[in-house]
Amino acid sequence: MDPAVDRKVSGIVAATFTPFNPDGHINPAVIGPYVDYLTKKQGVTNVFVNGTTGESVSLSMEERKVLAEVWCREGKGKLDQLIVHVGCMSLKDTQELARHAEEIGADGIAVISPSFFKPSTADALREYLKQVAKVAPTLPFYYYHIPAMTGINVNARDVVEGIEQLIPSFRGLKFSGTDLMDFGQCVRLSQPNWSLLYGVDEQLLAGLAMGAEGAVGSTFNYMGCHTKQLITAFKAGDLSQCRSTVICCVLLLFTGFNLGVNKQLMIEVSGLSLGPPRLPLLQCPADNSQAIAKKYHSLFPDP
Numbered sequence: 641m642d643p644a645v646d647r648k649v650s651g652i653v654a655a656t657f658t659p660f661n662p663d664g665h666i667n668p669a670v671i672g673p674y675v676d677y678l679t680k681k682q683g684v685t686n687v688f689v690n691g692t693t694g695e696s697v698s699l700s701m702e703e704r705k706v707l708a709e710v711w712c713r714e715g716k717g718k719l720d721q722l723i724v725h726v727g728c729m730s731l732k733d734t735q736e737l738a739r740h741a742e743e744i745g746a747d748g749i750a751v752i753s754p755s756f757f758k759p760s761t762a763d764a765l766r767e768y769l770k771q772v773a774k775v776a777p778t779l780p781f782y783y784y785h786i787p788a789m790t791g792i793n794v795n796a797r798d799v800v801e802g803i804e805q806l807i808p809s810f811r812g813l814k815f816s817g818t819d820l821m822d823f824g825q826c827v828r829l830s831q832p833n834w835s836l837l838y839g840v841d842e843q844l845l846a847g848l849a850m851g852a853e854g855a856v857g858s859t860f861n862y863m864g865c866h867t868k869q870l871i872t873a874f875k876a877g878d879l880s881q882c883r884s885t886v887i888c889c890v891l892l893l894f895t896g897f898n899l900g901v902n903k904q905l906m907i908e909v910s911g912l913s914l915g916p917p918r919l920p921l922l923q924c925p926a927d928n929s930q931a932i933a934k935k936y937h938s939l940f941p942d943p
């Protein structure tokens with residue numbers, strides 16, 4: 641088989657949280673136990689480091705490099721695929737992180753659009769992505785579409801159509817949008833060596849129905865096992881089983897869910913010392929986090 645096709649990402653990919661000390665510095669010492677928790681307790685062997693969940697845009701370049709390095713080192717021999725998100729506001733910084741990811745042996749890079757100065761057309765964004773990919777040509781390249789966070793009004797289908805001509809290392813898309821028409825068009829345009837990864841966890845069933853081959857998400861940090869069951873049920877055509885997992889996910893995330901709550905829930909479920917998020921995000925108040933952990937345990941009882 642073509643090695644690129646063989647290395648396709650499928651199944652679930654956990655978008656990792658960044659561990660901080662209470663004083664606000666990154667705490668890479670937690671990454672070793674974090675890898676063991678994901679692989680042994682959640683059955684998750686793919687990670688997406690320094691993404692939205694990892695608060696990458698609130699991290700310094702140096703912090704992002706250290707985190708990527710430690711994830712690569714600790715994940716060696718334990719993780720199947722480690723994708724590093726390298727997108728920054730500046731092309732130069734994004735290129736620097738892309739080169740760095742290649743040097744440290746990551747399995748792929750993903751890039752979000754810059755969002756302060758926004759690309760006004762799909763072609764502008766494609767040109768930007770091309771300039772990033774060309775400095776790390778050996779690494780599988782994924783476009784990370786997340787319009788609710790970037791505010792970019794460019795359809796993913798317009799970005800990816802024919803992009804393999806511009807970016808030979810292009811290998812797919814992480815689609816964290818709710819526009820399933822747009823996602824469906826990406827599926828239609830997909831090439832055999834692309835991975836189409838869906839990124840709105842509470843709508844994963846719809847993403848799978850439209851043709852997603854895998855998913856990247858924050859909730860797989862603590863719902864990895866349940867989400868794997870959902871994917872198995874989907875493949876077996878058991879839609880009622882799929883719906884019951886999805887409904888639990890929707891119920892859990894329905895009220896007042898944000899990254900601070902999400903991180904605290906991971907801390908409660910996993911016991912890992914991930915610390916508070918970084919400002920401007922706020923730590924979840926204790927009464928709120930206990931209530932959500934209780935809800936989690938009632939919706940997803942231990943087997």
Ligand SMILES: CC(=O)N[C@H](C=O)[C@@H](O)[C@H](O)[C@H](O)CO
Pocket residue numbers: 655692693786789816839840841842856857858859893
């Ligand atoms: C905005 C955001 O962080 N999106 C994540 C991935 O892209 C998702 O995994 C969500 O955290 C998840 O779907 C919960 O809403």
Ligand SMILES: CC(=O)C(=O)O
Pocket residue numbers: 655656688690691692693694839856857858
């Ligand atoms: C969820 C996700 O993919 C991210 O944190 O970037």
